[in-house]
Amino acid sequence: MSAKAYVIVRAKVTDPEAYEEYKQHSGPAVARYGGHFLARGGLLETLEGGEESGRVVLIEFPDLDTARRWYNSPEYQQAISIRKDAAKAQFVLLEGV
DSSP: OOOOEEEEEEEEESOHHHHHHHHHHHHHHHHHTTOEEEEESOOOOOOSSSOOOSEEEEEEESSHHHHHHHHHSHHHHHHHHHHTTTEEEEEEEEEOO
């Protein structure tokens, strides 16, 4: 059985209105590929290191390949085209244990 995979997103939202439109597209794309949000921009506290002031999102997928298929899917690529002018983001793919 494959280990679960996690996508960690750190984003600095520059256009909140456009970012809301991005979220309307990204959520269904995540669900279509078996992913679900574990955290989506909730309360954030930095315990160590530089202060995190952006939005942090954590998404769980069944495995690494599925997470890659989601990210590269036409559905999510469309969402990215909306997000590019609404936020600067870093996406990290992490294999679970």
